Amino acid sequence: MDMPLAPLLEFCDVTKQFVDKTAISKLSIQLYPGMVVGLLGQNGAGKSTLMRCALGIIEPSSGEITTLGEPVHQLSSEAKTQIGYVPQQPFGYEGFTVSRALALHSSFYPNWDSELEADWLLRFDLDEDQQVQRMSVGQRQSLALMMAMAYKPKLLILDEPVASLDPIARRKFMSDLFDLAIESGSAVLFSSHITSDLERVASHLALMRKGELVLFKEMDSVREEVKLLTLAEGDSIADEVRVLNKQGNKVLVDNYSAARCPNMQAESLNLEQLFVALHRSETPQ
Numbered sequence: 001m002d003m004p005l006a007p008l009l010e011f012c013d014v015t016k017q018f019v020d021k022t023a024i025s026k027l028s029i030q031l032y033p034g035m036v037v038g039l040l041g042q043n044g045a046g047k048s049t050l051m052r053c054a055l056g057i058i059e060p061s062s063g064e065i066t067t068l069g070e071p072v073h074q075l076s077s078e079a080k081t082q083i084g085y086v087p088q089q090p091f092g093y094e095g096f097t098v099s100r101a102l103a104l105h106s107s108f109y110p111n112w113d114s115e116l117e118a119d120w121l122l123r124f125d126l127d128e129d130q131q132v133q134r135m136s137v138g139q140r141q142s143l144a145l146m147m148a149m150a151y152k153p154k155l156l157i158l159d160e161p162v163a164s165l166d167p168i169a170r171r172k173f174m175s176d177l178f179d180l181a182i183e184s185g186s187a188v189l190f191s192s193h194i195t196s197d198l199e200r201v202a203s204h205l206a207l208m209r210k211g212e213l214v215l216f217k218e219m220d221s222v223r224e225e226v227k228l229l230t231l232a233e234g235d236s237i238a239d240e241v242r243v244l245n246k247q248g249n250k251v252l253v254d255n256y257s258a259a260r261c262p263n264m265q266a267e268s269l270n271l272e273q274l275f276v277a278l279h280r281s282e283t284p285q
């Protein structure tokens, strides 16, 4: 992928320390236009904290964050209208009907896509006359996602956006996410525990473990270069190959190539298997 010079989101050596907990640790990452970054990590790994720091909702303890080219603590109002965010638990607009909520929300955004709005209302079978507080959890989530995506934000940050959506709604949402990144040159950062969704839509995988970013690379490269090796007697791992986890003679590595690991047994993993292999020693079976 050709990368234009300016990232839409940049973390440089960012740490966030809560009183007795380091939620993110010396984390650096760059998101460019067109990237759909799937963020994967165990509960408590620091995903929401990373997202909230990126939006300026919480301040990092150290390091620099640049969002849409501006320091995150001094975001202009123009930049703010270019950011979409759906937290784990949306929402607001209680006391409004769906149509009134959408009318008010869309009035803040000149780029509002009425076609996408109409399409989503239809596809997700949302009743425009329904009170927002009476919607099901999944319906509210669809509405929150529609509200965050229909103004085509340059940076879209979604914290477990599909947890309450049914498989059909999820599929539709995922393809719209992809379209947004490709057509509008936006960058998307989304967390999900549903690894098959991540596999289907993400261009890049960001893998967090205990506050650290242990892997950040294109999905295609993840498939080719992250392998589970089974070491035989006398096997040693070349310096260029990065060990992500080790349990007995099973070693999860990044930067694998057949040339770097001659004659070694190397297993390809899907994302779920990768996730399990990464955490294996911490949760002995």
Ligand SMILES: Nc1ncnc2c1ncn2[C@@H]1O[C@H](COP(=O)(O)OP(=O)(O)OP(=O)(O)O)[C@@H](O)[C@H]1O
Binding pocket: 018, 019, 021, 022, 023, 041, 042, 043, 044, 045, 046, 047, 048, 049, 050
């Ligand atoms: N406001 C806070 N005060 C103290 N500790 C916090 C605060 N917010 C988060 N933490 C801690 O920071 C760590 C990372 O939390 P975070 O919510 O970022 O995890 P997560 O990866 O989003 O988890 P999940 O998948 O469960 O949503 C956790 O140990 C959490 O308890």
